[in-house]
Amino acid sequence: MALGKPFVVAARLSAALALLGAIAVLCADLPARAAPEAAARASTGGRSIVAMRVIDGDTLFDTAAGVRYRLENTVAADPGDRSTCASERDEGARATAAAEQLVGRARILTVTPTGRYDSAGQALAFVTLDGRDLGELLMAQGAARPARARAMPWCDAPGDLLL
Template identity: 35%
Template sequence: MGDVVGFRKRRRSRSRRRGLLETPWLIPALVVMAVAGFYGRDAISDATGLGLISNSSVAAGRGSFRECYTPLDRTCVIDGDTIRLKGEKIRLLDIDAPEVRDYKCASEKERGDRATLRLVEILNSGTVSIERKGSRDVDQYGRSLRIVQVDGRSAGGILVAEGLARPWSGKRRPWCL
């Protein structure tokens, strides 16, 4: 007799779980949320016609670039020398900017944050062109190596002139003294 009661209790809990999954609105709602999370943030950016084609200009509408918040963000600024354009990671070939994640000191983090925000402003200020240059196409982390220009000016060069980055010398140097 005790087995029958235990069986009924287990059966009831299973039916509750099954009932939740069989709710007619749950699965469609989860699908809509997943699609909106993946595409929704970049729908405006993608509508402006951004695309990565080497040695070409792409029109960047105002506000097309912003800071990256999740790995699902497709067009955004990761840090002062790395962007994501339609899902492709691009490393600005001509500069080295301070780190915002694996920083060695507070001043490096602070300068890296300023470089990131400034790069967002620069990229949103005009027509962005992406140019392949040199023999290396991809770095050790799988990022495309490109010169990024806005209205004919190097985005990296602007950061260097403002003291938020330095010219790339071929190797990383410390930002902390």
């Protein structure tokens, strides 16, 4: 018995719909898998956290864009050769380590430039890690102080100055 043309067309259409349904089922979770990666890219202007390097406790460098950002709301002691005294050097190293640890654990890093610059020409910005302000996290750990607070007495101890 020969099948009519309408039956063949219906069978092909049915097979095509079944194939489309299978493709839809297989692809249903693709947006869910892509969402975290897209959110990370969007939150850093299209750059990943890997592109952000901690310079010190209050400064980050966007290696992809070549821009240094200093935290708007926080000041940390200077580490290394920029230190005036041993206490400042030690506090600066601690602040840098704390910032590196926090940035290293973050899944999403967001930089929000304020449009202002510090005296060294660095862009001032607020930085959030997984929705939490980096400056506030550093202050909570005692690794930094509020930017507009009275100066920290890092080098007040007698004989602490580096020559």
